[in-house]
Amino acid sequence: MGRNFQKSNIYSIDRRYDQHDDRGSMDKGSIRNRLGQKRVGFDVGPRGGGIQKQRNHRDNRDNKTNLNNKYQVLQDDDTLFEDRSQAGRSRLIRGGRGGRGGRGGRPLPARPMPGGHRNPLTKSFTWYKIKLRSGSKYDKTLMLRELLNRSKVKFVPICYQNLQTDSVFYVEEVDAAKAIRELSNQIEMPDGFSLIITMEATTPPHVPVNSELTEKIKTEMSRRYNVEKKALNLNAFHKSFAGEEMYAPLWRSNVFCKVVEVIIENIPDVQAIDLSNNKLLNVDPLNADFRRKVTDLRILYLKENRVANISYMEKLKGLNLTELNCSGNPFKDRLGSAYTDRIRSIFPNLQTLDDKPMPKKIGFDEDSSPTSNSLPVTQSKFAKSSEAEALVLQFMEQYFKLYDSDNRQPLLDAYDENAVMSMSCFGGRDSMKDYIEDSRNFLKIYHENRKVRLLQTGRLPIVSFLTKLPKSTHDPTTFTLDLSFTSSTFMMFTVTGMFKEREGSEKRVRHFNRCFLVVPRGSGFCIVNETLFITDPTSENCRKFQTTSSMESLKNASSSAQQATTSQEVDQATQRTLATAFSELTGMNLTWSAQALSENQWNYDRATTMFQQAKEAGKIPAEAFVK
DSSP states (O other): OOOOOSSOOSOOSSOOOOSSOTTOEEETTEEEBTTBEEEEOOOOOTTOSSEEEEOOHHHHHHHHHHHHHHOOOOOGGGGGSBOOOOOSSOOOOTTOSOSTTOOTTOOOOOOOOTTSOOOHHHHHOOEEEEEETTGGGSOHHHHHHHHHHHOSSOOOOEEEEEETTEEEEEESOHHHHHHHHTTTTTSBOTTSOBOOEEEEEEOOOOOOOOHHHHHHHHHHHHHHEETTTTEEEOTTGGGGGBTSSOOOOTTSHHHHHHHHHHHHHHOTTOOEEEOOSSOOSOOTTSOHHHHHHOTTOOEEEOTTOOOOOHHHHHTTTTOOOSEEEOTTOHHHHHHGGGHHHHHHHHOTTOOEETTEEOOOOOOOSOOSSOOTTOOOOOOSEEESOHHHHHHHHHHHHHHHHHHTSSOOGGGGGGEEEEEEEEEEEESOTTTTTTTGGGOOOTTTOOOHHHHHHTSEESHHHHHHHHHHSOOEEEEEEEEEEEEEEEOSSOEEEEEEEEEEEOSSSSOOEEEEEEEEEEEEETTEEEEEEEEEEEEOOOHHHHHHHHHHHHHHHHHHHHHHHHHHTSSSOOOHHHHHHHHHHHHHHHOOOHHHHHHHHHHTTTOHHHHHHHHHHHHHHTOSOGGGGOO
């Protein structure tokens, strides 16, 4: 029906017919709208600059909440990173309330990158684009010299180029970008005009690797290569192209691959490469082909990059590095105390890590070739009292004889009525399947009820538990005894050694550690507390165990042969058997082994004793061991 003017649409001095139109009222030729009187200003505020509108305080208080709910205005600090030509109305941003087609209070989902992943360069890299208005008509060298001389912060101009009438370049640091923008309208150009400078945050510029850039890369690499030391310095490689229209950032995979290609083709004998300060996210271009062709590389610097995971470093396995520096990479902080061991596992010959000597690797196997720095000879026994030692040795002989028998029930007499005992193990679940379910390893158990349940209390539960463990055969030659405390009422000692399981198809060899706390009882003593620890032996100990077992069987065979031929002359077949056994025991050849047995009337034990004495005295010549 159109507008419904009140009563009449004829203008009258006494009447005012503008009540329906809320755009403002006419008063003495001035116009006021609902936002208040217009005022022109040039201050950059949350409205983006340009025309600002002045309200009275009451309107401001009444509408403040409504405006904040309807608009989300960019904060003042947002203008710190870019210059906006938009003025007047505040800009709606994603997630604000209101707006045509919008859903109040609910942020819109971010548009995903192709393939479902965000661009890592957008997240990890923020550069700043500097625009020099009408800069293309001025000399580039003149402008850059003036900017460098006047700027409070030193900077490196990257990828300088002319875009129509303006000139553009990029800087990495935000402080440098701010310092450059502060010079806007501060530099007078030769034609009398002031140089206008704008700045905005952006991602690093992308430059395709064409033939021209490839030649520049080769030229710069040639300049950075030290022929005498065979060292290639690629530290902050992209800054070598300051002031030029193109640059070569190594964090771009196509540029990094091209650099690696140049190394393989031109300097495959390089011995040291410095890749520090290149913002590398990974080292994938140093692939298997690089490791196969660049075999002399010994020093690699990767300081101050952005490698986030040790898995990228594991791809370098095969490089025979002696010096590596990875300080300033996120993966080092994530690994913490495990950093050195993980790096050692990748580069076993590494001598220097992060400018510090690599600590020596700690091992537990005895070195077969002793040196001047070798550890002292292991002592099989330590006891403070010879009387206590005799009692403990007698106890060990009786205890392990019963433990290795088919029936462990007689062990009831070895334990006190209120004794306690626990067993723990360490190893893979498949390897320790007979022990792991009853293992009281506090590093693996978190529930208090389970800790209590796995503690065997009373001699009947203890012996019942020991009976369930696999039948075994202990090797006394591997035993060590540590009798650490003795008194008239209490004694504590620890026994370690190895045993072999007699059940199952594999019949594994195990290493054990048993700590006994005993008290006097009658003519002897009984156990009040015991802890048993079982694990797999080291490869060296396992080899020694098998050698000892084979020598014991040969010794038993020779002893039976000696008993059968006490005073009679040994026949030739028995002589050959004893000589072969003695050769395996001593390492001598058959001729010298037969001679040693013959000189001792083919007495195997006596020949063994004489051999040990002669060996310690150095009386056995070297040809005796030549087979």
